[in-house]
Amino acid sequence: MALIHPVPGRIFHASMTEAHKRAxxxxxxxxxxxxxxxxxxxxxxxxxxxxxxxxxxxxxTVNFNELPPFQRELAGSLVNLDELRRALHSLGWxxxxxxxxxxxxxxxxxxxxxxxxxxxxxxxxxxxxxxxLDGVEGDxxxxxxxxxxxxxxxxxxxxKTVLIAGYPNVGKSSLLNELSDSKVDVQPYPxxxxxxxxxxxxxxxxxxxxxxxxxxxxxxxxxxxxxxAVAALKHLSEKIIFVVDPSETCGxxxxxxxxxxKKLEKELGADVLVVYSKADLQPATGVGGKPxxxxxxxxxxxxxxESIKELxxxxxxxxxxxx
Numbered sequence: 001m002a003l004i005h006p007v008p009g010r011i012f013h014a015s016m017t018e019a020h021k022r023a024x025x026x027x028x029x030x031x032x033x034x035x036x037x038x039x040x041x042x043x044x045x046x047x048x049x050x051x052x053x054x055x056x057x058x059x060x061t062v063n064f065n066e067l068p069p070f071q072r073e074l075a076g077s078l079v080n081l082d083e084l085r086r087a088l089h090s091l092g093w094x095x096x097x098x099x100x101x102x103x104x105x106x107x108x109x110x111x112x113x114x115x116x117x118x119x120x121x122x123x124x125x126x127x128x129x130x131x132x133l134d135g136v137e138g139d140x141x142x143x144x145x146x147x148x149x150x151x152x153x154x155x156x157x158x159x160k161t162v163l164i165a166g167y168p169n170v171g172k173s174s175l176l177n178e179l180s181d182s183k184v185d186v187q188p189y190p191x192x193x194x195x196x197x198x199x200x201x202x203x204x205x206x207x208x209x210x211x212x213x214x215x216x217x218x219x220x221x222x223x224x225x226x227x228x229a230v231a232a233l234k235h236l237s238e239k240i241i242f243v244v245d246p247s248e249t250c251g252x253x254x255x256x257x258x259x260x261x262k263k264l265e266k267e268l269g270a271d272v273l274v275v276y277s278k279a280d281l282q283p284a285t286g287v288g289g290k291p292x293x294x295x296x297x298x299x300x301x302x303x304x305x306e307s308i309k310e311l312x313x314x315x316x317x318x319x320x321x322x323x
Contacts, residue, residue, distance in 0.1 A: 002147070002150075002151075003061065003062045003064075003067075003075065003150045003153065004057075004061045004062075004143065004146055004147040004150060005056055005057045005059075005060035005061050006057075006147060007057050007091075007140055007143050007144050007147065008053050011050060011053050011054065011133055011140075012050065012129065012130050012133045014049075014053070015045075015046050015049035015050045015053065016046060016126065018045065018046075018049050019041075019042050019043075019044075019045035019046035019049055020042060022041065022045050023038045023039075023041040023042045023045060024038070026038050026041055032115065035115055035118075035119075036109075036115065036118055039109065039115075039118050039119055039122045040106055040109055040110065040118075042122055042126075043102050043105050043106050043109065043122055043125050043126075044102060044106060046098075046102065046125075046126065046129060047098050047099050047101065047102025047103070047125075047129070048099065048102070050094075050095055050098045050099070050129060050133070051095040051096065051098060051099040052095075053095070054091050054092060054094060054095030055092065055095050055096075057088070057091060057143065058088050058089075058091060058092040058095075061088060064076075064081050064084075064085075068156075068158055068235070069235035070156060070232055070233070070235040070236045071153060071156070073232040073235060074153055074232045075150060075153060077232065078146075078149045078150060078152065078153070079145070079146040079149050079150065083142060084142060084143065084146045086139070087136075087138075087139035087140075087142040087143050087146075088139075088143065090136045090139040091136055091139050091140060091143065093136075094132050094133055094135070094136045097132055098129045098132055098133075101125065101128060101129065101132075102125065102129075105121055105122070105124070105125040108121055109121050109122065151188070152188045153188070154187035154188060154196055154198070155187060156187070156198065156209070156211070156236065157209055159207065159208070159209050160206075160207070160208045160209065160319050161208070161209040161210075161211060161236055161237040161239075162208060162209070162210050162211070162237060162239050162240070162241055162315060162318075163211050163212075163213065163233060163236065163237050163239070163240045163241070163268075163270070164176055164210060164211065164212040164213075164240075164241045164243065165212075165213065165240050165241070165242050165243070165260075165261075165264055166242055166243035166244065166245075166257065166260075166277075167245070167250055167251075167252045167256070167257055167260060168250065168251075169245070169249075169250040169251060170243045170244065170245040170250045170252075170257070170277055170278075171243055171245060171250075171277035171278055171302070172212050172243050173197060173212060174277075174302045175241075175243060175275070175277060175300065175302065175311075176197055176199050176210055176212045177199070177302075178302045178308050179199060179201050179210055179308065179311065179312065179315075180199030180200060180201055180210060181199075181200060181201060181202050182199075182200060184197045184198065184199045185197070185198040185199070186198075196211055196212060196213045197211070197212040198210070198211050198212075199212075201312060201315065203312055203313075203315075203316050206316055206319075208315060208316075208319070211236065211237070213233065230267060230268070233268060234267070234268045234269060234270070237270065238268075238269070238270050238271055239270060239271050239272075239273070239318060239319075240264060240265075240268065240270045240271070240272045240273070241272075241273050241275050241311075241315075242261045242264065242272050242273070242274050242275070243275050243276075243277050244257045244258070244261070244274055244275070244276050244277065245257070245276075245277050245278055246276050246277075246278070246299075247278050249278070261274065271318075273298070273314060273318065274298070275298050275299075275300055275311060276298065276299040276300070277299075277300060277301070278301060298310065298311065298314065
């Protein structure tokens with residue numbers, strides 16, 4: 001679901017086209033009566049069309065205060081939510097103003113018998129309506145910018161969630177695929193050119209959401225905007241599976257991997273389960289020619305279904321029986 005209802009392009013001109021097209025379909029026996037009725041209809045249809053378009057944007061845009069904390073914090077780091085609220089308020093005001101103005105002008109026009117005066121009033125209304133919308137053009141641009149920016153937000157369900165973290169090439173994606181019951185969903189994520197991967201694991205009646213965040217949690221050094229993206233993740237889950245490659249074939253030493261784990265524990269305040277990947281590989285020579293240390297803890301391999309089964313059991317037990 002889009003967080004912001006799409007803003008129609010060129011609201012005034014689109015509404016004018018609709019209004020005139022509908023008014024032309026009106027028929028009357030007397031030509032003078034037909035002209036007056038059409039002019040009244042153009043004002044009515046234009047004001048209602050503008051109001052309908054602007055009101056839909058305001059009412060169908062989500063209340064950001066009601067979003068889950070994860071999405072709310074991400075949205076707030078992508079756009080200025082206070083500025084967006086003001087822009088929506090201004091657009092809503094413009095639609096209501098034009099709707100009321102249309103009623104006022106129709107009342108004036110009904111009391112006129114001179115067709116030239118009726119047409120003059122209709123054109124005057126159209127000019128005033130266009131001026132009102134021109135006055136909120138800056139607000140429309142703010143809303144459209146926010147709409148584009150918020151398309152980058154991932155669609156994450158509100159359920160028991162485990163983050164999968166670790167350096168690149170340690171086997172996170174392979175592990176996620178093995179734990180997931182269906183095809184992993186690729187979702188956009190702000191502040192990174194990469195995407196997050198979302199999978200779902202079912203054990204009996206229990207269901208869990210598994211999220212891998214490449215390009216976000218696998219970097220020890222981040223700029224301020226990237227730090228905001230990481231901060232939002234603390235609202236998503238209090239549990240992290242941190243994948244360590246003890247063979248060091250990922251290009252990072254075990255010491256470097258342990259340092260990143262400690263950093264994430266501190267940043268996210270999460271409960272961390274360390275999982276050693278690539279258990280099917282023999283310990284290789286590590287960075288700097290030193291032997292890679294053997295892991296102490298849960299070792300898994302995507303080739304070993306029993307180790308995957310054990311990890312699933314650990315995840316279920318992690319959350320307890322009330323899941």
